[in-house]
Amino acid sequence: MENTFRDPFRSPGRWYRGNLHMHTTASDGLRSPEEAAAWYRAQGYDFVAVTDHRACTPVEGLSSPEFLVLPGIEAHPGQNEVGEPYHVVAAGVTSARRYTRDDPPQAAIDELRAAGGLVWLGHPHWLGSTLGELMALEGYAGIEVYNSTCLRFAKGYSTVHWDDLLARGRLVWGLAVDDTHWAGGDPGRGWVMVKAPELAPQAILSALAAGSFYASQGPEIYDVQVGPEEVYVRCSPVASITCVSVSGSGRYALAEGPDRPLTEATISRRTARVYVRIECTDAAGRTAWSQPYLL
Numbered sequence: 001m002e003n004t005f006r007d008p009f010r011s012p013g014r015w016y017r018g019n020l021h022m023h024t025t026a027s028d029g030l031r032s033p034e035e036a037a038a039w040y041r042a043q044g045y046d047f048v049a050v051t052d053h054r055a056c057t058p059v060e061g062l063s064s065p066e067f068l069v070l071p072g073i074e075a076h077p078g079q080n081e082v083g084e085p086y087h088v089v090a091a092g093v094t095s096a097r098r099y100t101r102d103d104p105p106q107a108a109i110d111e112l113r114a115a116g117g118l119v120w121l122g123h124p125h126w127l128g129s130t131l132g133e134l135m136a137l138e139g140y141a142g143i144e145v146y147n148s149t150c151l152r153f154a155k156g157y158s159t160v161h162w163d164d165l166l167a168r169g170r171l172v173w174g175l176a177v178d179d180t181h182w183a184g185g186d187p188g189r190g191w192v193m194v195k196a197p198e199l200a201p202q203a204i205l206s207a208l209a210a211g212s213f214y215a216s217q218g219p220e221i222y223d224v225q226v227g228p229e230e231v232y233v234r235c236s237p238v239a240s241i242t243c244v245s246v247s248g249s250g251r252y253a254l255a256e257g258p259d260r261p262l263t264e265a266t267i268s269r270r271t272a273r274v275y276v277r278i279e280c281t282d283a284a285g286r287t288a289w290s291q292p293y294l295l
């Protein structure tokens with residue numbers, strides 16, 4: 001299965017900000033689903049997915065026309081090479097069986113997708129996932145390239161895993177999530193900006209499935225145009241704009257100083273191969289990640 005890309009910067013609709021991974025008192029989080037939803041709404045988010053461990057938490061009555069609460073789950077099937085179960089996360093599912101170490105992770109992916117879920121792999125770096133393990137699984141929409149709860153354990157970033165998949169032609173999307181359990185000051189540190197025609201479950205989930213979003217810790221991306229020779233990027237003020245590609249074939253643009261941030265850049269892609277993706281990083285070190293563009 002290969003994902004088909006809907007470029008958010010070339011698609012109609014509006015931007016919706018959401019967090020796709022977090023926990024409540026229904027598993028090991030410290031806030032109830034009601035309190036958690038209220039927090040995201042007060043912070044200016046448009047939607048959140050409740051992804052408690054091992055079971056789908058009921059979310060009936062938590063949505064309103066202005067704020068969407070998606071049901072979901074973080075399932076823990078199988079076991080990787082370093083003895084951790086996989087963390088298979090899904091949004092848009094209202095029920096699922098309880099997965100254990102005896103269940104192959106591929107079964108969880110297939111069944112959660114069949115139940116209508118958008119399925120992705122949580123925090124590969126924290127899990128010690130190998131490239132072989134990620135390549136062996138199919139049907140997932142993406143991986144968490146940033147997870148702020150995992151950053152508390154010094155393993156928040158999985159962009160290396162992402163680039164290794166992309167370099168081998170595996171077109172998967174990069175997500176940023178906070179995965180908060182409401183204990184360590186990590187809520188609101190990573191999210192997705194989704195371009196969708198409306199704030200409704202199916203519109204948001206199909207936009208995410210099609211890659212019509214970018215991931216962020218703060219910076220906003222306004223435009224990405226991939227031409228035959230150059231990539232043009234427009235964004236909120238940042239310290240660097242990086243065009244990432246296979247091996248050493250990427251390039252970047254740097255701001256001339258803290259008082260002269262970049263808000264756009266045109267970067268040569270002549271050496272790029274297979275794909276390019278954009279990272280915009282501000283002076284505080286916060287990054288926004290575009291989805292990959294196949295060349």
Ligand SMILES: [Zn+2]
Nearest residue numbers: 074087122123
């Ligand atoms: Zn997890």
Ligand SMILES: [Zn+2]
Nearest residue numbers: 021023074179
């Ligand atoms: Zn989690």
